[in-house]
Amino acid sequence: MLLFDDYKKDILEQIKKLYSISENDMDTNGDYGDFTLKIFKFQDRKEEVYSKIKNAVNKAYIEKIELQGNYINFFIKPEMMLKAIESSIETFGMYPNIFQDTSKALIEHTSSNPTGPIHVGRIRNSIIGDSIYRIIDRFGTRSCTQYFVNDSGKQVISLYLGHVKYHNGEDMTVENLLDGYQQIYSNMEKDQGIKKEIQELDERYEKGDRELISNIQKTASIVLDSIKGSLEKLGIHISTYVWESNFILYGEVAALLNQLSDELKSEGDAKYLEIGDKKIFLTRQDGTSLYFARDLVYHMFKSENFDWVIDVLGEDHKDHAKNLDYVLHNYLDFPSRIDYLFYGFVSLDTGKMSTRKGNIITVNDLYEKTVEESAKIIREKRPEYGEETVDQISRAVASSSIRFNIVKINANKPLTFKWSEALNFEGDSAPFIMYSYARACSVLSRAGNSREINKEYNTYEKNLIKAIYLYPYYLQNSVDFLRADIIAGYMLYLVKAFNEFYLNCPVIGNEEEYKRVRILKSFKRIMEDSSELLGIQLLEKI
RNA sequence: GGGCACGUGGCCUAGCAUGGAUAGGGCAACAGCCUCCUAAGCUGUAAAUCAGGGGUCCAAAUCCCCUCGUGCCCGCCA
Numbered sequence: 001m002l003l004f005d006d007y008k009k010d011i012l013e014q015i016k017k018l019y020s021i022s023e024n025d026m027d028t029n030g031d032y033g034d035f036t037l038k039i040f041k042f043q044d045r046k047e048e049v050y051s052k053i054k055n056a057v058n059k060a061y062i063e064k065i066e067l068q069g070n071y072i073n074f075f076i077k078p079e080m081m082l083k084a085i086e087s088s089i090e091t092f093g094m095y096p097n098i099f100q101d102t103s104k105a106l107i108e109h110t111s112s113n114p115t116g117p118i119h120v121g122r123i124r125n126s127i128i129g130d131s132i133y134r135i136i137d138r139f140g141t142r143s144c145t146q147y148f149v150n151d152s153g154k155q156v157i158s159l160y161l162g163h164v165k166y167h168n169g170e171d172m173t174v175e176n177l178l179d180g181y182q183q184i185y186s187n188m189e190k191d192q193g194i195k196k197e198i199q200e201l202d203e204r205y206e207k208g209d210r211e212l213i214s215n216i217q218k219t220a221s222i223v224l225d226s227i228k229g230s231l232e233k234l235g236i237h238i239s240t241y242v243w244e245s246n247f248i249l250y251g252e253v254a255a256l257l258n259q260l261s262d263e264l265k266s267e268g269d270a271k272y273l274e275i276g277d278k279k280i281f282l283t284r285q286d287g288t289s290l291y292f293a294r295d296l297v298y299h300m301f302k303s304e305n306f307d308w309v310i311d312v313l314g315e316d317h318k319d320h321a322k323n324l325d326y327v328l329h330n331y332l333d334f335p336s337r338i339d340y341l342f343y344g345f346v347s348l349d350t351g352k353m354s355t356r357k358g359n360i361i362t363v364n365d366l367y368e369k370t371v372e373e374s375a376k377i378i379r380e381k382r383p384e385y386g387e388e389t390v391d392q393i394s395r396a397v398a399s400s401s402i403r404f405n406i407v408k409i410n411a412n413k414p415l416t417f418k419w420s421e422a423l424n425f426e427g428d429s430a431p432f433i434m435y436s437y438a439r440a441c442s443v444l445s446r447a448g449n450s451r452e453i454n455k456e457y458n459t460y461e462k463n464l465i466k467a468i469y470l471y472p473y474y475l476q477n478s479v480d481f482l483r484a485d486i487i488a489g490y491m492l493y494l495v496k497a498f499n500e501f502y503l504n505c506p507v508i509g510n511e512e513e514y515k516r517v518r519i520l521k522s523f524k525r526i527m528e529d530s531s532e533l534l535g536i537q538l539l540e541k542i
Numbered sequence: 543g544g545g546c547a548c549g550u551g552g553c554c555u556a557g558c559a560u561g562g563a564u565a566g567g568g569c570a571a572c573a574g575c576c577u578c579c580u581a582a583g584c585u586g587u588a589a590a591u592c593a594g595g596g597g598u599c600c601a602a603a604u605c606c607c608c609u610c611g612u613g614c615c616c617g618c619c620a
Contacts, residue, residue, distance in 0.1 A: 023560090024560060027560095027562090029557095030563085031563095031566085032563070036563090038562065038563095040562070040600075040601080041600095068563075069563055070562080070563075071562090071563065113620065150620070153619075153620065154619065154620080155619075155620065267618080268618085269618095270618050271618095272618085278616090279618095281617085281618050282618095283618075284618040285618060286618085288618090290617095290618070290619080290620090291619070291620050292620095294620095295620090314614085315546080315547065315613085315614055315615080316614055316615060316620095317615090317620090318545090318546060318547085318614080318615065319545080319546080319614095319615055319616070320615090320620085322546090342546095342547085344547075344548075344613075344614080345613065345614070347613085377582075378582095381580090381581090381582070382580085397582095408555080409554085409555075410555085410556090412547065412548070413547090413548065413549095413555090414547085414548065414612080414613055414614090416554090418553095418554090420569085421553095421554070421569080424568095424569070425582055426568085426569080426582055426583090427567085427568040427569060427582090428554090428555080428567065428568045428569085429568085429582080431582050432568095432582060432583085434582085435580075435582045435583075436582095436583085438580065438582095439579080439580055439583080440579095442579060442580060443579045443580095444579095445579095446579060447579090480559095481559085485556095489555095489556065489567090492556095492567075492568085493566095493567090496567080499583060499584065500584075502579080502580095502583080502584085503575095503583070503584045503585085504584085506578070506579065507579060508578095508579050509578095509579090510579095541580085542580080542582080
């Protein structure tokens with residue numbers, strides 16, 4: 001069964017016998033035809049070029065060839081595309097089929113410092129990371145996700161100290177930990193003693209004080225559990241957690257420093273690497289390690305088990321990643337492929353988010369509000385649904401909606417979070433996608449046995465078939481550029497084609513029923529496939 | 543000051559890698575469409591100096607240069 005690229009190749013081959021052209025002369029993404037040949041450069045008269053080509057490209061899969069201005073448009077028979085989709089689904093259970101890669105990929109995402117609840121800024125990381133993981137896995141590379149838990153360094157020490165100083169004796173909760181943490185930072189200015197206390201704890205920590213480390217891990221794990229809970233609400237499950245302290249405890253940081261000892265320079269007792277005119281410090285004066293050193297160790301660890309490592313990072317980490325990459329490749333023979341996926345900051349209408357200053361919208365708040373708003377709308381639109389159904393649907397809508405609103409924006413772009421947009425369930429949104437799926441399910445549930453009468457396809461049918469057919473190309477692009485927003489854009493395109501079809505092409509009891517049911521079955525399958533990639537939870541009824 | 547990113551109708555966004563046909567969607571606004579498979583939908587109207595300027599080219603939102611605006615980074619923080 002021929003796929004799009006094969007058609008293109010085949011057509012090009014025929015034309016090459018007549019004219020000298022390159023692949024770039026042929027577009028695949030035009031609105032005017034399935035393939036478009038640009039004939040600006042051709043010497044012959046347009047009409048002559050057209051008639052020559054039309055005769056040469058005389059293939060069974062061609063529906064028609066048209067001359068329009070300086071372009072020749074080729075149209076493929078919809079039946080050929082539909083058959084390609086159906087046969088793949090029938091044979092392999094999916095379209096497109098995949099060849100399972102033997103290599104393994106690791107996507108590190110979120111890795112938020114466990115110093116407070118996860119907020120709508122950090123969640124961009126998790127949503128992008130989880131989607132990329134699903135996409136790469138679907139494409140055929142076995143994949144895992146990983147969270148690097150920062151349970152060492154001054155931030156978690158501050159978290160621990162905040163509890164000791166301001167909430168001593170109380171059971172640890174996310175709330176009082178966060179409060180203590182914020183107090184530490186607000187009091188640090190006037191009270192120099194706090195900095196000293198933190199430094200002393202850090203030294204004890206690095207020397208391997210078991211009791212202290214275990215206390216700090218306990219503190220961090222309480223906050224981490226709350227982060228995990230928030231992620232689960234959005235259907236994000238992280239395969240493995242790696243605790244930073246382990247690399248210190250088991251001496252791997254020390255081993256790395258030893259390995260690099262010939263390259264390391266000193267400033268007092270602090271050690272650094274010199275890259276160009278930059279000094280990258282790996283240890284402090286007091287001998288304690290810095291994040292850069294621990295991250296190097298962590299990356300070497302990742303490469304032991306994975307052929308492809310992907311880090312999802314905020315744009316503030318760009319320099320860090322650049323330096324890290326340089327050291328990994330120039331000093332440490334990093335063996336795996338590594339990609340860094342950056343995303344722009346999320347801000348609020350009211351300004352920057354800051355956990356320390358308490359100016360945040362937590363994911364839990366966002367989720368609860370979205371569930372509430374969604375439930376309100378469902379009760380209004382579907383008064384016949386019971387509360388249990390309302391609850392189930394509103395949770396699926398909230399989770400899908402939050403994810404989709406964030407993932408649909410190109411990661412490079414900065415993003416301003418707005419409640420009015422977060423709670424809008426129309427237009428380019430997850431509910432629109434979910435709704436379309438439910439509509440298709442509803443039609444299919446009513447379909448009976450019908451015979452094939454007509455093999456002609458109208459515009460709506462053809463547009464929908466083509467949208468389904470193109471899925472592999474969007475998937476490919478999404479993987480090539482590590483961009484989940486490409487899948488989001490694809491889904492909107494697919495669903496728009498479906499809704500136009502739905503309004504204009506009655507299915508049940510129509511003489512076109514057989515053919516249209518075929519189209520809808522494929523549509524349903526691709527919807528399920530692509531929704532899975534973005535964590536959109538489809539329901540048969542919404 | 544240096545580096546990186548972003549700038550597309552009132553608002554949000556696609557297109558930029560591979561330059562070509564009227565710059566594609568959505569929100570908000572206005573006007574329509576439910577005796578017919580879910581109106582969270584569909585159709586139409588109005589709305590764009592593609593940040594600004596220069597350059598390359600038969601052709602620039604797309605490539606090159608400059609300028610402006612915004613964000614991020616420039617720690618012995620992470």
